Amino acid sequence: MDALVGNSPTNPIDLIIIGGGINGAGIAADAAGRGLKVLICEQQDFASATSSASSKLIHGGLRYLEHYEFRLVKEALQEREVLLKIAPHLVKPMRFVLPHQPHLRPAWMIRTGLFLYDHLGKRESLEASRGVRFDEDSALDEKIKQGFEYADCWVDDARLVISNIISAYQHGADIRNRTSFVEAFRENGYWKVVLRNELTQKLTTHYCNGIVNAAGPWVANVLQNNIHTQSPYKIRLIKGSHIVVPKLHEGSEAYILQNNDQRIVFVIPYLNDFSLIGTTDVEYQGDPRQVKISATEVDYLINIINSHFKQHISEADIVYSYAGVRPLCDDESNDPSAITRDYTLTLSNQDNKAPLLSVFGGKITTYRKLAEAALAKLTPYITNMGEPWTQNTPLPGGDLTEGISGLQKQLQQNFPWLEEKMINRYVSSYGSRCMLFLNGIQGPEMMGPYFGAGLYGCEVDYLVEHEWVNHIDDILWRRTKTGIMINRKQFNHLSYYLEKWHQI
Numbered sequence: 001m002d003a004l005v006g007n008s009p010t011n012p013i014d015l016i017i018i019g020g021g022i023n024g025a026g027i028a029a030d031a032a033g034r035g036l037k038v039l040i041c042e043q044q045d046f047a048s049a050t051s052s053a054s055s056k057l058i059h060g061g062l063r064y065l066e067h068y069e070f071r072l073v074k075e076a077l078q079e080r081e082v083l084l085k086i087a088p089h090l091v092k093p094m095r096f097v098l099p100h101q102p103h104l105r106p107a108w109m110i111r112t113g114l115f116l117y118d119h120l121g122k123r124e125s126l127e128a129s130r131g132v133r134f135d136e137d138s139a140l141d142e143k144i145k146q147g148f149e150y151a152d153c154w155v156d157d158a159r160l161v162i163s164n165i166i167s168a169y170q171h172g173a174d175i176r177n178r179t180s181f182v183e184a185f186r187e188n189g190y191w192k193v194v195l196r197n198e199l200t201q202k203l204t205t206h207y208c209n210g211i212v213n214a215a216g217p218w219v220a221n222v223l224q225n226n227i228h229t230q231s232p233y234k235i236r237l238i239k240g241s242h243i244v245v246p247k248l249h250e251g252s253e254a255y256i257l258q259n260n261d262q263r264i265v266f267v268i269p270y271l272n273d274f275s276l277i278g279t280t281d282v283e284y285q286g287d288p289r290q291v292k293i294s295a296t297e298v299d300y301l302i303n304i305i306n307s308h309f310k311q312h313i314s315e316a317d318i319v320y321s322y323a324g325v326r327p328l329c330d331d332e333s334n335d336p337s338a339i340t341r342d343y344t345l346t347l348s349n350q351d352n353k354a355p356l357l358s359v360f361g362g363k364i365t366t367y368r369k370l371a372e373a374a375l376a377k378l379t380p381y382i383t384n385m386g387e388p389w390t391q392n393t394p395l396p397g398g399d400l401t402e403g404i405s406g407l408q409k410q411l412q413q414n415f416p417w418l419e420e421k422m423i424n425r426y427v428s429s430y431g432s433r434c435m436l437f438l439n440g441i442q443g444p445e446m447m448g449p450y451f452g453a454g455l456y457g458c459e460v461d462y463l464v465e466h467e468w469v470n471h472i473d474d475i476l477w478r479r480t481k482t483g484i485m486i487n488r489k490q491f492n493h494l495s496y497y498l499e500k501w502h503q504i
């Protein structure tokens with residue numbers, strides 16, 4: 001975007017978007033692609049809050065059927081097929097095995113739920129559900145003899161966010177990582193907005209037609225403290241935590257386990273060698289940045305594994321854990337797991353000008369539809385907004401005419417020294433964009449310094465230059481998920497390398 005745009009009320013930006021989680025990133029990409037002048041600001045790193053702490057599923061949410069969330073489930077089921085097409089590198093189909101526990105939910109109820117799940121949304125590539133029997137080779141405890149199997153998808157959540165940010169950038173958006181939204185006032189039909197660069201502490205003033213508040217868990221705080229207005233809804237912060245252990249079973253399927261409290265817990269194959277186990281639902285009152293798994297949640301997750309799997313685990317097996325807060329729109333439900341997972345968009349204006357749209361709730365799965373709904377609400381206020389376009393256009397890196405396997409083959413041929421698991425990681429993290437750092441490399445000696453876990457200098461350089469990386473955690477936990485496999489010495493090596501980068 002032209003540097004002068006937004007510097008004066010006579011040449012305003014169309015939209016300033018607060019928050020670089022999946023919802024802010026999705027709205028930024030959609031709006032920029034419709035020809036709007038967009039600025040997105042994220043106070044920390046893109047996807048550093050809820051959008052990297054999810055269970056990483058693109059799913060209809062079988063459980064939500066019990067709470068009659070048919071609208072949400074239908075939209076989410078349909079989005080699975082859309083996201084498989086536009087981001088085939090980041091989203092992959094996964095089978096989910098549901099052991100039957102007759103004392104918790106009768107078989108007829110599960111069959112009815114799965115029938116709805118199979119038919120509520122359009123299913124093109126994903127297979128239908130079916131009943132399954134477990135034999136002695138099953139990873140499950142031998143008392144579990146039968147169950148069900150159905151399809152959903154897995155996603156690299158943080159990379160889905162960064163893909164949308166890249167898309168916004170490619171369409172001309174002004175991308176501001178580590179930039180806080182400080183304050184905004186309506187002035188003569190425009191917004192006057194103050195931002196702070198958190199690296200330099202420099203304040204800048206911008207003018208825009210409209211503001212989108214996609215601050216996730218902070219949405220109500222931003223309204224009250226930064227825009228000095230009442231929040232139309234209360235937000236309920238519901239903590240969810242995950243643990244990662246060495247893998248509990250071979251095979252690419254995930255498990256969905258029913259607990260005695262009527263909740264469910266997923267066991268998902270993770271990063272080749274691990275199982276990701278979660279999640280919990282705990283009311284949370286503190287600072288969303290400081291959220292951590294508690295000892296009670298650890299016990300809860302361990303107990304459900306030990307009552308379902310042959311292999312038992314203890315706290316000593318946990319190699320990593322993380323927690324996040326769901327920013328749910330408060331529907332005054334007593335049970336944290338029953339609060340609606342659907343999203344609500346609110347809009348205010350002044351004399352039909354200077355709109356302020358706020359996002360309450362929302363799933364990763366439905367971010368694209370949420371963005372379309374947000375822009376539909378803003379259409380009357382912004383001239384020259386283009387038509388919806390994101391449903392059939394691949395996200396950056398997702399333009400794979402020969403599919404995932406075509407790109408894998410191409411890399412095997414062109415870079416025969418690359419290990420298979422590195423090729424797989426490049427393909428499933430960057431899609432076709434991995435060529436941006438592999439092009440021209442003719443041997444391992446040209447890959448740059450090695451930091452462990454398959455991370456080389458050429459990839460790190462690409463991330464700093466093209467994916468707004470400032471901090472080592474941005475690389476280890478969000479742009480890649482190699483943090484889990486890197487030792488202290490390798491961490492220090494990478495840290496030193498990045499310091500040198502930032503001195504240039």
Ligand SMILES: Cc1cc2nc3c(=O)[nH]c(=O)nc-3n(C[C@H](O)[C@H](O)[C@H](O)COP(=O)(O)OP(=O)(O)OC[C@H]3O[C@@H](n4cnc5c(N)ncnc54)[C@H](O)[C@@H]3O)c2cc1C
Nearest residue numbers: 019021022023043049050051055057181216240362364365
């Ligand atoms: C445990 C758990 C499991 C989940 N599992 C799934 C799942 O499997 N599938 C699924 O579809 N959904 C899942 N979800 C839901 C999903 O993760 C969230 O709904 C989604 O990530 C919310 O995205 P967001 O962009 O609204 O919020 P966030 O990702 O939290 O982004 C908001 C951003 O706003 C920024 N911000 C705040 N204030 C300011 C400011 N003043 N200036 C600039 N920036 C600011 C924050 O730093 C933050 O990065 C899960 C959620 C949790 C907690």
